[in-house]
Amino acid sequence: MTVSPQASARLLAEAPKLPSLPSAVTAKGIAPLRLHDQAFRLHTELLAPQVTDYDEVFGTEITWTLGFVRDKGKIAKGGIGGSVAWWSLRHHHACAYLTRRLDDHSRAAEIAAALGDDLTVVGEDSAFEPRP
Numbered sequence: 001m002t003v004s005p006q007a008s009a010r011l012l013a014e015a016p017k018l019p020s021l022p023s024a025v026t027a028k029g030i031a032p033l034r035l036h037d038q039a040f041r042l043h044t045e046l047l048a049p050q051v052t053d054y055d056e057v058f059g060t061e062i063t064w065t066l067g068f069v070r071d072k073g074k075i076a077k078g079g080i081g082g083s084v085a086w087w088s089l090r091h092h093h094a095c096a097y098l099t100r101r102l103d104d105h106s107r108a109a110e111i112a113a114a115l116g117d118d119l120t121v122v123g124e125d126s127a128f129e130p131r132p
Helices: 005-018 027-047 105-116
Strands: 052-055 062-065 076-079 085-089 093-097
Touching: 093 105
Parallel strands: none
Antiparallel strands: 052 062, 076 085, 085 093
16 A cells, blocks of 8 residues: 555644554555655755764854754854855745856845845854753
8 A cells, every 4th residue: 555645644634633654554555644744754864963063164152053053043054155045034935046157145144135035144142052
């Protein structure tokens, strides 16, 4: 039995309302539900603050997730040559800027400013609380 992603999402949404899963649902049919749950937990862990400490490159205390900088305004990743991607926690949108040449992040910063975002690396004093 194959369960579509839409059906899996519907089942997950309805699961708290159901006294039990229907007897026709097999272990093979419930596997997508477990996979969805694992993917959700992995995604949550990916974006959760992992460590806050002094960063030698940025010269300030910052909070890192599993690969991204996180503060009150954004979750972001800068790349070499001026490429950058971020999720705005204030405005609930994502943006990415890629370039074919080595350059600084000034062009991406202009796009961020036009969207009302700030790509400045903000110190720990305004970052999320680190995980215990």
